[in-house]
Amino acid sequence: MSHGARVIRTGVSSAGPAAPPSAAASSAGSDAELVDGAYFRSCSGMLKVAQMISLLVGFISVNNSQWTDYSAYSYFQIVTMCDFVMILFFYIIHILRIYRTLTCVSWPLAEFLHYLIGTILLLIASIVAASKSYNFSGLVAGATFGFLATVLCVLSIWSSYKVSCITQSTIKLMKKYSSIAEQLYNRHMQFRRTN
Secondary structure (H helix, E strand, O other): OOOOOOOOOOOEEOOEEOOOHHHHHHHHHHHHOOOOHHHHHOHHHHHHHHHHHHHHHHHHHHHOOOOOOHHHHHHHHHHHHHHHHHHHHHHHHHHOOHHHHOOOOOHHHHHHHHHHHHHHHHHHHHHHHHHOOOOOHHHHHHHHHHHHHHHHHHHHHHHHHHHHHHHHHHHHHHHHHHHHHHHHHHHHHHHHHHO
16 A cells, blocks of 8 residues: 555636646647657658658669660669658758757758759659660559659658748738738728718
8 A cells, every 4th residue: 555645637717717638738749749740641642651661662672674775774873862861851850850959941942942953853763764675564663653753752842832932922812911901901090080
């Protein structure tokens, strides 16, 4: 039998009703947590995982196949691995919320430029790999996964461009309409004062 001190928590204090414990814990925990769990389940996070998987499968398919043209497939391997490493880098940046502490870098712009350049290089590498495959199944599979990764990267470019443009245009519209609303309110108040 234990005779230690026991704490009983109630929902009401002398200052008034307490906040629900789940809301207080989630708001405090979201900033204090090291890993952003919501990014795992977000569309952008799942898209990055799909890109990394398709790039890795394409690399492994080409690496384990019989090569007919060394330069074409070594270029394909270099592009897929560089793209894989950069996507993994940005994935870690988002998961660990590093973008919040390193504010000197424009992360959306850096990611947009990476996807733009990486997608063009990946498309070229996939076209070259497909043209030099000579119906070897591993090389065809590698080129196919290269094209799949290219499509997924284009989706990332489109979504990041859409988000950044909509956000900027929305902010401009809000500023414009708030100034118009303020002018209308001031005119209305002047009209009321004169009548």
